[in-house]
Amino acid sequence: MKRLIFFLSAICIASLPLLGFAQINNYYPGTWKEDVRPATVTGAAAQSPYYITSYKIARDFNITNRDKADAITHYKTTYKSIHINTAAAADSLTQLALTLENGEVLRGFRIRAVFPDGKTANLTDQTRSLKLADDRVAIVVSNIQLQAGSELEYELNVKVAFDYAGADYLQSGIASEETQFMLVAPRQMQFRFHPANGVPAVKDSIANNSHFHHVALHQVPALKVNDLYYYLPQLQRIDFALHTVTSGKDTTRLSWDQFGQDIYIPYVAINKNEQKQLEKELERWPFLKYRLPVPQLIYLVEQYIKTNYSLRPASDFYEAPDLTTIIRNKQTDRNGMVKLMMAAYYTLNIPVQLLVTSSRDTIPLQKDLVNRAAANNILLYFPVQGQALAPTETNTRYPCFPPLWGNTLALRCRDTLAGNESKVLTDFIVTPQPAYTFSNSTLDATLSSLSQPVWKVNQSFGGYGGSNAKVAFMQANTPELRNNIFNALLPFVPGTRTMVSFEAQNEKFSNTPLDKPVVVNSTIETPGLIVQDGDQYMINIGQLLAGHQSYQFTIPESNRPIELAFPYYQERRVHIDLPAGYTIADKAAFTADITHNNVLGLKMRCEEENNKLHIYLIEWYSQSEFQGEDKKVMGQMLDRLKKLQLQSLVLVKKK
Numbered sequence: 318m319k320r321l322i323f324f325l326s327a328i329c330i331a332s333l334p335l336l337g338f339a340q341i342n343n344y345y346p347g348t349w350k351e352d353v354r355p356a357t358v359t360g361a362a363a364q365s366p367y368y369i370t371s372y373k374i375a376r377d378f379n380i381t382n383r384d385k386a387d388a389i390t391h392y393k394t395t396y397k398s399i400h401i402n403t404a405a406a407a408d409s410l411t412q413l414a415l416t417l418e419n420g421e422v423l424r425g426f427r428i429r430a431v432f433p434d435g436k437t438a439n440l441t442d443q444t445r446s447l448k449l450a451d452d453r454v455a456i457v458v459s460n461i462q463l464q465a466g467s468e469l470e471y472e473l474n475v476k477v478a479f480d481y482a483g484a485d486y487l488q489s490g491i492a493s494e495e496t497q498f499m500l501v502a503p504r505q506m507q508f509r510f511h512p513a514n515g516v517p518a519v520k521d522s523i524a525n526n527s528h529f530h531h532v533a534l535h536q537v538p539a540l541k542v543n544d545l546y547y548y549l550p551q552l553q554r555i556d557f558a559l560h561t562v563t564s565g566k567d568t569t570r571l572s573w574d575q576f577g578q579d580i581y582i583p584y585v586a587i588n589k590n591e592q593k594q595l596e597k598e599l600e601r602w603p604f605l606k607y608r609l610p611v612p613q614l615i616y617l618v619e620q621y622i623k624t625n626y627s628l629r630p631a632s633d634f635y636e637a638p639d640l641t642t643i644i645r646n647k648q649t650d651r652n653g654m655v656k657l658m659m660a661a662y663y664t665l666n667i668p669v670q671l672l673v674t675s676s677r678d679t680i681p682l683q684k685d686l687v688n689r690a691a692a693n694n695i696l697l698y699f700p701v702q703g704q705a706l707a708p709t710e711t712n713t714r715y716p717c718f719p720p721l722w723g724n725t726l727a728l729r730c731r732d733t734l735a736g737n738e739s740k741v742l743t744d745f746i747v748t749p750q751p752a753y754t755f756s757n758s759t760l761d762a763t764l765s766s767l768s769q770p771v772w773k774v775n776q777s778f779g780g781y782g783g784s785n786a787k788v789a790f791m792q793a794n795t796p797e798l799r800n801n802i803f804n805a806l807l808p809f810v811p812g813t814r815t816m817v818s819f820e821a822q823n824e825k826f827s828n829t830p831l832d833k834p835v836v837v838n839s840t841i842e843t844p845g846l847i848v849q850d851g852d853q854y855m856i857n858i859g860q861l862l863a864g865h866q867s868y869q870f871t872i873p874e875s876n877r878p879i880e881l882a883f884p885y886y887q888e889r890r891v892h893i894d895l896p897a898g899y900t901i902a903d904k905a906a907f908t909a910d911i912t913h914n915n916v917l918g919l920k921m922r923c924e925e926e927n928n929k930l931h932i933y934l935i936e937w938y939s940q941s942e943f944q945g946e947d948k949k950v951m952g953q954m955l956d957r958l959k960k961l962q963l964q965s966l967v968l969v970k971k972k
Contacts, residue, residue, distance in 0.1 A: 344375045344377075344394075344499050344501065345373045345375065345396060345497070345499075348371070348373065348396050348472070349396075349427075349470070349472060352435075353431055353435065353437065354431070354433075354435045355370075355400060355431050355432070355433055355466060355467055355468040356370040356398075356400060356468070356494070358370070358400050358402060361492075362492060362494070363402050364402075365402060365491070365492060365539070366401075366402055366403050366405065366406035366409075367399055367400065367401060367402065367406055367410075367491050368399070368400040368402060368491065368492055368493075368494070369397060369398065369399055369400070369489075369491050369492065369493035369494065369496075370398045370399075370400050370468065370493075370494045370495070371396065371397070371398045371493075371494065371495055372396070372397050372398075372487075372493050372495070372496045372497070373394075373395070373396040373397075373496075373497045373498075373499075374393070374394070374395055374396075374485050374487075374497070374498045374499070375393070375394045375499045375500075375501065376391050376392070376393050376477075376485075376499070376500045376501070376557075377391055377392045377393075377394070377501045378390065378391040378481075378500075378501065378502040378503065378506055379501060379502070379503060379527060380392060384476060387478070388478045388479055389422075389476045389477065389478050390477055390478065390479060390480055390481055391476075391477050391480075391481075392424065392474060392475070392476055392477070393421070393474070393475050393477050394472065394473070394474045395472070395473045395474075396470075396471075396472045396473075397470070397471060398431075398468050398469070398470040399468060399469045399470075399491070400466075400467075400468050401463050401464070401465055401466065401467050401468065401469070402465065402466075403465050404464070404465045406465070407463040407464050407465055407467065410461055410463055410469065411459075411460065411461050411462075412457065412458065412459050412460075412461060413428070413457070413458040413461060413469070413471075414455050414456070414457045414458075415455065415456045415471075415473060416449070416453055416454070416455045416456075417453060417454045417455070417456070417475060418453065419452075419453060420477060420478045420479055420480060421454075421475040421476070421477055421478075422475060422476040422477075422478065423446060423454060423456065423474075423475055424474040424475050424476050425473075425474040426441070426444060426456055426471070426472070426473050426474070427439075427441050427471065427472050428440045428441055428444060428458055428469070428470065428471035428472075429441075429469075429470055429471075430461070430462070430463055430467055430468070430469055430470075431467060431468045431469075431470055432464065432466075432467045433464070433466040433467060438462075440458055440461060443458055443459055443460050443461070444456060444457065444458045444459075445457050445459070456473065458471075479690075480690060481558065481559035481571075482556075482557060482558035482559060482686060482687060482688035482689065482690065482691075483556075483557060483558075483688065483690070484554050484555065484556045484557070484680045484688075485498055485554060485555050485557075486549070486552045486553070486554045487516060487532070487534055487537065487552070487553045487554055487555065488514075488537050488538075488539075488540055488552045488553040488554070489539070489540070489552070490539050490540060490541065490542065491539050492536075492537065492538050492539040493534075493536075493537040494535070494536060495533070495534070495535055495536075496533070496534040496535075496537050497531070497532065497533045497534070498531070498532045498533075498555050499529065499530065499531045499532075500529075500530040500531075500557055501527050501528070501529055501530075502527060502528050502530075503526065503527055503528075504523065504526050504527060504528060505562060505563040505564065506528070506559060506561075506562055507528075507559070507560045507561040507562075507563075508528070508530060508557055508558065508559055508560060509557070509558055509560045509685055509686055510530065510555060510556065510557050510686075511555070511556035511557075511683050511685070511686055512532065512554075512555055512556075513550075513553065513554045513555070513556060514551060514552065514553045514554065515553055516532060516534065516553050516554065516555060517532060517534075519531065519532050519555070520532070530557075532555060534553070537553065540552055540553075543870075543871060543873050543877075544870055545870055545871070545872065545873055545879045545880065546873050546877055546878055546879065546880045547677055547678040547721075547880055548678075549678060549679055549680070550677070550678070550679070550680070550681060551877055554680075556680065556683055556686055556688070557686070558571070558683075558686035558687050558688050559571055559687070560687070571687045572687060573684070573687055573728050573743055573745075574741075574743050576687060576689055576692070576728070577673075577728055577729075577730040577741060577743035578730075578741040578743075580671070580673060580730065581671050581730035581731075581732070581741050582741065583652070583656070584652070584655050584656045584659055584671065585656075585659060585660075585663070585732065587640060587656075587660055590641060591639060591640035591641055591660075592640075592660075592664070594640060594641045594644050595640055595644065595657075595660055595661065595664060596664060598644050599661065599664060599665070602618075602621055604617045604621070604828065605665075611667060611701070611702065612702055612704075612715075612716075612830070613830055614665065614667065615662070615667060615699060615702070615706070615715050616714060616715045616830045616831070617828060618658070618661050618662065618665070619658065619706050619708075619714055619715050620714060620826060620827070620828060622654070622657060622658055622661065623711050623714075623826075624826075625647060626643070626647050626648060626649060626654065626657065627647065627648040628648070628649065628650070628651070628654060628709065628711055629648055629649065629650055630650065638650065638652060638653040638656070640653075640656065640657060640660060643656075643657055644657075651695075651709040654708050654709050655671075655695055655697075655708045655709065658697060658708040659671070659697060659708075662697070662699075667699065668699065668700055668701055669697050669698065669699055670697070670698045670699075670700060670729055670730065670731040671695065671696075671697065671698070671729070671730040671731070672695070672696040672697075672698045672705060672727040672728065672729055672730075672746070672748060673692040673693075673694065673695055673696075673727060673728045673730070674692060674694050674696065674722055674725055674726065674727035674728070674748055675691045675692060675693070675694065675725060675726075676694060676719070676721045676722055676725070677721045677722070677723075677724065677725050677880065678721050679691070681725055681726055682725075682726045682727065682728065682745075683726075684726070684745055692727075692728055694707070694719070694722050695707070695708060695709060696708075696718060696722065696727070696748065698729065698746075698749070702716070703749055704716035704749050704751065705718055705748065705749055706718055707719055707722065712784075712788045713784060714784065714826055714830075714831055715830075715831075716749075716751050716755070716831070717751065717780060717781050717784045717831055720750075720781060720882040720883040720941075721882065722748055723748050723749065723750040723883060723941065724747060724748060724750050724940075724941045724942065725747065725748055726745055726746075726747060726748075727745065727746060727747070727748045728743055728744075728745060729743060729744050729745065729746050730742070730743050750883060750884060750941060751780055751781075751883075751884075752884070752939075753884035753885055753886050753937055753938060753939040753940075754886050755779065755780040755831075755832065756779060756780030756781040756782055756883055756884065756885040756886065757777075757779045757780060757782075757834070757885065757886040757887070757888070758776070758777065758778050758779065758782045758834075758885070758886075758887050758888075759775075759776065759777045759887070759888045759889070759890075760774065760775075760776050760808065760861070760888070760889040760890070761774070761775045761776075761889075761890045761892075762774045762775075762808065762861055762889075762890070762891050762892070763891075763892045763893075764856075764891075764892070764893045764894065765894045766894065767847055767849075767854055767856070767893075767894075767896060770842060770843050770844055770846065770847045771817065771840060771841070771842050772808075772839075772840070772841045772842075772843065772861075773840055774807070774808060774837075774838070774839045774840070774841055775836070775837075775838055776806065776807075776808075776836070776837040776838075776839075777834040777835065777836050777837075778806075778834050778835045778837075779831065779832065779833075779834035779835075780831060780832075780834075780883075780885070781882070781883045781885065782834075782835075782885065783823075783831055783834045783835040784831060786802075786806065786821075786824065786835045787824060787825055787826050787835060789802045789805075790802060790821065790824040790825055790835075791825050791826070803816065803819050803821075803837070803839070806837055807819065807837070807839055807841065808841070808860060808861045808864070808865070809841065809843060809846070809860050809861065809865065810860060810865045813843060813845055813846055813857075813860075814841050814842065814843050814846075815841070815842040815843075815844075816839060816840075816841055817839075817840040817841065817842055818839065818840045819837065819838070819839040819840070820837070820838055820839075821835060821836065821837050822835070822836040822837075822838075823835050823836060843857075846858075852969065852970045853902075853967060853968065853969055854896070854899070854967070854968040855965045855966070855967055855968075856893070856965060856966040856967075856968070857965050857966075858891060858932075858964075858965070858966050859961055859962040859963050859964045859965065860962060861889070861891060862889055862891065862907075862921075862932065862934055862961055862962075862964075863958045863959075863961040863962035864962070865962075868955050868956075868958050868959035868962065869959075870955055872948055872949075872951070872952045873948070876944070878942045878943060878944050878948075879942070879943040879944075879947075879948050879951055880941060880942050880943075881938055881940075881941045881942070882941070883941055884938055884939050884940055884941055885937070885938055886935070886936070886937045886938075887934075887935070887936045887937070888933075888934070888935045888936075889932075889933075889934045889935075890931070890932070890933055890934075891930075891931070891932040892929060892930070892931055893929070893930045893966075894928065894929055895925070895928045895929065895930055895968065896968070897928070898970050898971055899968045899969065899970055899971065900925060900968065900969065900970075900971050901923065901925065901930055901966065901967070901968060901969075902967040902968065902969045903967065904923045906964060907921055907922075907923040907932050907964075907966070908921055908922055908923060909921040909934075909957055909961075911950060911953050911954050911957060912950070913946055913947055913950040914947075915939070916939050916940060916943070916947055917937060917938045917939060917940075917943065917947060917950060917951060917954070918935075918936070918937055918950075918954070919934075919935075919936045919954045919957060919958070920934070920935050920936075921933065921934040921935075921961075930966075932966075936954070936958075938951075
C-alpha cells in the first residue's frame, strides 16, 4: 500500500482549491450507483488487507475546441473501488494521496465511503489539492474512517496536455476483480496499441463517429515487489500511441523517422561562426596536443566539458543554444551540452551518433508506437567502439552512463550524404553495456598472525563500481561523510572491526579513464572474529568472502526475468598464515563450482602452500538479464553465497 497511502510533510508547498467533479462522457455507466452496497469478497481475495473490486480507465480524445487551444489532447477518467477486508486495513487507511503526472490538469474529483449496511459518506469535502516541490499536484483525502467490509470509491478526471501516447497499468500490488481500459477517439484519429505481460488484444468498434478501443481483464492477481527485477515493466499494461490523423484528403502519419529528424537536426546544425569559435576553444584543450587512442580521447573530451562547463536548468528541450554563447559563458542547459559535445567529437573526426531511449525501470520504447515522451534519455553513441556516454549526466563518464539506460531499445539518429544533401537516418538498436570484465572489483586480504588479528586489505573498484565510488567520494564534503563511504566499502560489518588505517587512490573523476580502478587500502583489526577453542581456531571470514549485503532474495516466478543494473565481475583472495602444525579442517567447505554456459558463475577453491592458506573466489554475471536455466543457476549461487557469509574457517592440528 505504500503507493496508495502516504503522509505528506515537507513536500507540500501550497494548498490549492479542489474542483468539483466534471461528469464527462461516462463510458462506464454502471459506476457510482445511487443504491450501492459493498461487494461480497470471499476465498483468496479475502485473505489480503485490500481488494480492488473494480478499476476502470477511460481516455477520451473528443475534446472541446477551447481545450484544444490550450494544448489539451484528451481527458482521462480513473474509477476505482477498494474493498477493505480487515479491521487493521481499515485503521491504516486514514489518508489517500493521488499524484497527477506532469501535463495533467485536475478537472474533477469525487470520493466516498460505502459501508456494509449500504450507507455512504461523501469524503469530497475532506479533499485538498496540494502543489508538490517538483511542481506536480497531489490530491489528498484526509481523516478517512472505514471499517472491515466497507469500500472506498473514487473517480478522478484530468485534462492531459500534449500527449497522444502513453501507457496505463492494469495491475498493481493489490489484486483486482475486474479491470477495464477504454480509449475513445474521433474517426479521423487512428491509434496503435501494445498489450503487455499477458493483456489480451484490444477490441475495436465504431459508434457515433468515434473509434472505441476496449480491454477487459478479470481476477487480475497482485504483483509482488521483487528485488531481482524492475517492477513497473513487469505489470500488465496497455501502451498506446496515435498513428495517423486524417483531415479531408490529407493523412498525417506519426513516425519515429520524423521524431528522429526533429530532435537530431538542432543538435548538429552549426553555422560557420559557431564552428570557428569551437575550433579556437579546442586549441586550448591541453590533452589535444598529444596523439591518443580514440577511447581515451572520447573520455577526455567528456571529462573536460563536464569539468569546465556547468549545467543549468533545462530550457526548451528541442532548442539547442548557440555554441558561441556556450563557449563564452562556460555554462549551458541539457540541449547545449549535447550540442557542444557532439560538435567537439565531429570536429575531432570521431564518428558519433545520437541515441534516444527510455529507462529499464519504466516503459520501454516500442518500434511501432511513437511515444515521444518515453524517449527522454539522450546518449552519444560511438559506432566504431560500440559504446556510449550520457552528455547531460554529470556523474557519469565514458563508457559508463546511467546503467538503467543500458540493454534497452533506443532510436538511433545519424546523418549521411544523399548526393549533395545531408539526410537523417534512423533505426532501432539496443543500447550498449560495457563488458562484465570492465566493471570488476577485487579484494585481496592478508592475515599474518592469529594472535594479533590485523588484516591488510587491498580493494579495487573498476567500471560502474568505480564510477559509483567516485561520485560518492566527490559528494563527501566532510570527514564524517568520507568515513561513511569507507564504512560501506570496507569488508566486515561495522562493530566487528576496528579500522586502523585507510586511504583511497583515484577517488575522483580526473583525466584517468574508468578502466583504471578506484583503489582502497586499509588495515583492519578483528579480534572478536577469531576464537581459539582448545586445539581449534575458528575464524569468521564469511563476510570477507561474500560481503555483508543481504542475500534474502526470491527468484522471480515463471517467465519473469532476473535483472541486474549492469554486468560485473568480482574476485576475492584471502591469505592466512597458519600457526605451526595447523591445517584447515574442511577444504570442501570453501570449494564451489556453479556455472552455466559461462554466462554466470561462482567458483571457489582452497589451497595450502608453505604454511599459508589461500582461498580464491570469483563471481561473474556477463549479462544484465537472465531467464530460464540461468535463473536457477543464479538461485544456486545466491544460496551458496548466503551460506558462505555465515561460514567460519576452522583450523585444526595436523594428525
